[in-house]
Amino acid sequence: MLEAKLQEAGTLKKLLDSIKELVTDANFECNEEAIVLQAMDNSHVALVSVKFSAAAFKRYRCDRPMPLGVNLTSLNKVLRCAKDDDICTLKAADEADVLNLVYEAKNSDRIAKYDMKLMDIDADTLQIPDTEYDARVTLPSSEFTRIVRDLSQLGESVRIEVSKEGVRFASDGEAANGSVLLRQSDGALISGTTIRPKSDGKEGGEDGGDEAEGSSSAKKEKAKVKKEKGDEDVDMSHEKDDNEDEEEEEFKPVENDEEGEEEQENEEDEEEEDGGSKKRKKKANGTSKPAKKPKTAKSKGKATEEDESATDVIIEMNQHVCLTFSLKYLVNFSKSATLSNKVQLMMSNDVPLLVSYDFNQGYIRYYLAPKIGED
Amino acid sequence: MLEAKLQEAGTLKKLLDSIKELVTDANFECNEEAIVLQAMDNSHVALVSVKFSAAAFKRYRCDRPMPLGVNLTSLNKVLRCAKDDDICTLKAADEADVLNLVYEAKNSDRIAKYDMKLMDIDADTLQIPDTEYDARVTLPSSEFTRIVRDLSQLGESVRIEVSKEGVRFASDGEAANGSVLLRQSDGALISGTTIRPKSDGKEGGEDGGDEAEGSSSAKKEKAKVKKEKGDEDVDMSHEKDDNEDEEEEEFKPVENDEEGEEEQENEEDEEEEDGGSKKRKKKANGTSKPAKKPKTAKSKGKATEEDESATDVIIEMNQHVCLTFSLKYLVNFSKSATLSNKVQLMMSNDVPLLVSYDFNQGYIRYYLAPKIGED
DNA sequence: CACGTTGGGT
């Protein structure tokens, strides 16, 4: 039995706006710790990973793991019936084939209930293909949106290059070539730290915990990218491996047979890999945030909103990286800017890019394999 | 070698927004004095003339005259990658086939570079078909925008009539007729002066100078309009003169073989023709600006921004004029309202209308032949 | 169903 009470329905609405064009059906995997969605996009090139930790909810209860197969188009329709500031409660009985949604206006003068049919979806649980990166760029999400939107006017793909100089986005097109160099903010070039997605959307939060996809056994086998058929995106699917002539490469989706064995393991991972280089700057919280620019809180009204350094460009880099990606997908990813004012790009050469928007107690992450043969 | 540094990319962006629907390809003629663009619109009915004086730029250098053949659609794409307040530098090497654009964020933390391919464009240098008019109406550009937009909903064409009473815009349509009378502001009816476009966009500036299109020999041969095929616009092109059955009339494009003979001539014209009527109110700066409404400077930060009398309607008239024009084109012209808060309409009977938006050190001007047979 | 364009509001 699931019951999850979200303070603001708007969060879920924005999330669906972000991914509804990328994914049409997906399982919301609910368990005691979190609600997780992992799915490949419709063209099987990108991978979307969403997580709402239990702590993201005002109230959360899930007795046993249950997958809720949801048609996102339907869910979107139902969510559009909620106002952004409605309190939204999701309920599903064990083995239920419907999801109940209750919207309560904040002043309680309105209560709406919706029942949405669930469906069975083949749960090809996808192995998230990476755990550690050579570079992380943290930048304002609006800046990222702007850059990929601009460059998408010129060409099909963008070359992202991270160096000590900063991060460069470059695209070549028929009529024009474009290149945007973003210099890191003062003092915001960091190297020697372990770069990996934080376990949770919580900024500077505790690092261990309920990570679902980090698998210690997968720690060093970063690249699952096949390098054939160069110069194209990589298909992260496995389903159509042999019978289609798509130009895309593919990830090897790995059966996630270690799920659940992982809790409280990340913190130890970092400790053991941290030797021999600069330690992270502040206390060991895994986020490596420099102490510069102690911005005045932006008075956004929401105490939970992380509001520091949102305008900074932070570059963490252990190695120069240069990768090429399809702009079409990045433009799609950038729609999640409504969910966070910052975005992180994590990259290693020849490894899928991780684009992560972290919010209060959760995140939305996108994985996109690089085009190869031109990076 | 060209290098032109513009303080605000927004100026160029607005310019391109203005003309991109009218012209698709054009040469930017760069020389020591200015950058000039002259082109006919795609249907060869209207003529666009743009000038940026060297002084319009923060830095300007052009060693030798060079035409830059630009596809405006491409340039528009590239310019959309600039923020309005970016500093924009245009560079082109001699004989280059690319134009380099550099956008610097004001705080310099972002530098974007774009290379746009240039193209060869037949430089049918167009003789701007007039130098002196019987009437000039200066009005707020927003007012002009509103009038032509309103009337365009009623009919295809507008009759513009300038008299001592004011200026009347009238359109007859299937469902309704409309007429807008604009009275000149107090004391803003001027007659007996020479009415011609100023040599430069600079308000109240020196009148002689680097005029490219003024030709003394053409001064009195105003009308080059052929009066056949009545009731239609006039094609300003010469290229398709004989082999097409367009309904439009045509200007005679004249080879501009007297370019440069004109300097410092306008001021003398004014002196000798100035007698016998109200003098212009302020000092003889050629703009005939009344002293009314000594507006408080609008604190726009730019000392060069002309900000007085923007709400006045000024009519200079030596002869009653009544002309009919296609509203479709006027609506298009009026998009340049973003570039200046004032617009000037210069008219003589049976001669193309000149619509001029003057800005700091440049202008954009449109020429449109009247429909004949109904004026 | 998605994208691009146009119009209206802040």
Place this chain on the structure above:
DNA sequence: ACCCAACGTG
């Protein structure tokens, strides 16, 4: 001037 929403088109 900028951002958001709605409409129409591909």
